[in-house]
Amino acid sequence: MGTSARPADGAITLAELREFASFPAATQRYIRRSLDIGLHRRDAMKLWSRDMVEEASIRAQARIYGRLEEIKAMVPDDSGLDQMEPFMAPLVTISAFDLGQDRLCSFSAYRFLYERLLGAGARPWLPGAFCAAASLPHLHPEKRRALLQSISEAAATAVGWSNREPTFYPEWVEKVDLSKAN
Secondary structure (H helix, E strand, O other): OOHHHHHHHHHHHHHHHHHHHOOOOHHHHHHHHHHHHHHOOOOHHHHHOOHHHHHHHHHHHHHHHHHHHHHHHHHOOOOOHHHHHHHHHHHHHHHHHHHOOOOOOOOOHHHHHHHHHHHHHHHHHHHHHHHHHHHOOOOOHHHHHHHOOOOOOOOOOOOOOOOOOOOOOOOOOOOOOOOOOO
């Protein structure tokens, strides 16, 4: 069974890579930066900060993302309301921060990031968290409209969700000077 699953894993990784490539450059950069901060992969300040404004944004994001481990531990096993509140409230808060950074321009970009930050178990909850965060008053009305229109009916009303964990986690890639390679 493991042998027959390998080609499917490759196809899934390729699909995830294509999805990531479809995002604007600023969105790709923000997702990589967010994964570095949220997954503690490397020094985000050193790697991503280009100026004082971005430095302050990274500090704020690291502070907000400090709750990710707590949120991961509270992903509800079912749709029970008693498990939902302690999970959704901080998820909506973090989501509102990310959407307010004006780099995640659609539900698919948001979902791509949050599936990696929280794992596949959070998938059923992402449409609700996204819609809640995207409709908060801290966003400009046109931004709220664009975000809310980006979620498809299929995503908003899905009957079920895959429990397969994401396989592609985009990372920083150093620039290579091709003129020196020859």
